[in-house]
Amino acid sequence: MSKIILEKNIKSELQKINDIIDLKIIRGLPYKRESLRHRFLLYRLGDLHRMSKFHSNWLQRSVNIVATFLL
Numbered sequence: 001m002s003k004i005i006l007e008k009n010i011k012s013e014l015q016k017i018n019d020i021i022d023l024k025i026i027r028g029l030p031y032k033r034e035s036l037r038h039r040f041l042l043y044r045l046g047d048l049h050r051m052s053k054f055h056s057n058w059l060q061r062s063v064n065i066v067a068t069f070l071l
Contacts, residue, residue: 003048010045014038 017038024031 007045007048010041010048014041014045017041 017034021031021034021038024034
């Protein structure tokens with residue numbers, strides 16, 4: 001699964017869980033299970049962003065090193 005599709009799926013799942021949590025808050029029901037799932041999905045989304053920043057930084061550093069030796 002590509003990163004873009006995975007990110008899109010996580011965001012849609014977060015939106016569904018947010019709607020469920022909102023309804024449970026309005027009705028006065030407990031929403032602990034949903035909040036744990038929400039936290040997990042937020043962590044995974046942040047993890048995707050951290051990994052992409054690491055890879056882009058690594059690539060940029062590699063290009064800079066190669067450019068230094070070529071010039």
